Amino acid sequence: MQISTNTFFRQNTDALQELKTQTAQLQETISTGTKISVPSDDPVAFSNLALLKARDARLTQYGRNINSATQTLNLQENTLTQATNILTRLHELSIEGSNGTLSSSDRKLMAVEVRGLSANLVSLANTQDSNGQPIFGGFQSGEPFQQNPDGTVTYKGDSNQSQTTVADHETVTVGLSGNEVFDRVPLPGGPSKSVFQIVKAMGDALANGDSPATQGDEISAALNQVTGELAVVGSRTATLNNAQDNLTSTQTENTAQMSLLEDTDVTKAVSDLTQKMTTMDAAQASFVKIAGMSLWNYLK
Numbered sequence: 166m167q168i169s170t171n172t173f174f175r176q177n178t179d180a181l182q183e184l185k186t187q188t189a190q191l192q193e194t195i196s197t198g199t200k201i202s203v204p205s206d207d208p209v210a211f212s213n214l215a216l217l218k219a220r221d222a223r224l225t226q227y228g229r230n231i232n233s234a235t236q237t238l239n240l241q242e243n244t245l246t247q248a249t250n251i252l253t254r255l256h257e258l259s260i261e262g263s264n265g266t267l268s269s270s271d272r273k274l275m276a277v278e279v280r281g282l283s284a285n286l287v288s289l290a291n292t293q294d295s296n297g298q299p300i301f302g303g304f305q306s307g308e309p310f311q312q313n314p315d316g317t318v319t320y321k322g323d324s325n326q327s328q329t330t331v332a333d334h335e336t337v338t339v340g341l342s343g344n345e346v347f348d349r350v351p352l353p354g355g356p357s358k359s360v361f362q363i364v365k366a367m368g369d370a371l372a373n374g375d376s377p378a379t380q381g382d383e384i385s386a387a388l389n390q391v392t393g394e395l396a397v398v399g400s401r402t403a404t405l406n407n408a409q410d411n412l413t414s415t416q417t418e419n420t421a422q423m424s425l426l427e428d429t430d431v432t433k434a435v436s437d438l439t440q441k442m443t444t445m446d447a448a449q450a451s452f453v454k455i456a457g458m459s460l461w462n463y464l465k
Contacts, residue, residue, distance in 0.1 A: 210426045217423045223333075224416050230329045231409050234339045238402045241300055241341055244292045245395040251282050251289075252388040255364060259381035262371055269374030276371035283364045287312055290347050301343035309343045310361070318361035320348045331408040332415075337401060341394060350390045352383060360387045 261267070262275050291308040293299050302309030302322035309322030320343050327340035348359045364387075367380035 214423060214426045217419055221419055224412060224419060227331055227412055231331050231405055234329045234337060235405050237294055237339050238398055240294055241398045244289050245391055248286060248289050248391050249395060251286055252391060255282055256384045256388055259367060259377045259384050263376045263378040263381060272371045272374050276368050279368040279371055283368060287318055290343060301341055301346055303342045316365055320344050337404050346394045350387045352386055363387050
């Protein structure tokens with residue numbers, strides 16, 4: 166079978182060009198560290214990589230959500246812990262104030278401390294996060310608890326509790342409404358009262374020189390209420406910690422899958438490049454040598 170000169174040159178030129186293209190591609194994958202840049206590199210792998218990158222972006226957002234929720238819960242925990250300390254002190258004062266040996270003047274002095282502790286409770290109930298959003302106001306902005314001229318406290322928030330997504334198909338409740346924490350203390354044998362109603366009644370009794378024995382049990386109920394909400398916050402924090410652990414594991418797995426599809430195996434790529442360059446050098450040398458021969462020189 167005879168091959169024309171044109172065909173010979175075309176075939177060898179095409180072969181050399183293909184080797185140059187492959188060599189350039191290998192050099193690019195080594196320099197960039199990425200073996201898939203466009204769909205044509207590997208359509209199936211490119212599609213799978215796109216899905217993994219979309220998942221990675223979603224996981225990153227879940228991480229932000231968890232961090233933000235954790236900060237909110239930590240603030241709630243710190244605030245409720247302070248409120249618990251105040252209510253514990255109020256309970257101690259209710260016991261001390263019920264002592265029959267105290268004079269009316271002694272109780273009036275205790276009332277001053279009770280009023281100060283009550284003001285601190287209102288301030289805590291109006292705590293805001295770093296974005297200026299009240300942590301016990303539901304979805305409402307501004308201070309959720311308003312102290313009126315007569316000393317009573319009114320709740321201006323709502324009952325909504327915010328949630329955040331921490332994984333595919335998983336959300337965690339983060340918000341606490343003020344009416345659940347401070348405004349609805351269940352009392353045995355009677356209707357519920359707000360923490361502030363209970364504390365005000367205790368302060369009024371002491372200010373009148375009376376024993377606060379009646380309010381002692383109510384203060385205890387308020388303490389149990391706030392302590393219970395503190396436990397709720399602790400449970401939610403534990404759920405977030407578990408979500409963070411799962412997220413870290415999932416992100417590690419997702420990153421490994423992306424790396425397997427996308428990252429260049431430098432050792433193999435260098436080996437392939439060396440082989441391609443050697444083949445190309447040999448092909449070029451052979452082509453030049455054969456091309457320099459004429460048919461007549463061959464027949465001599």
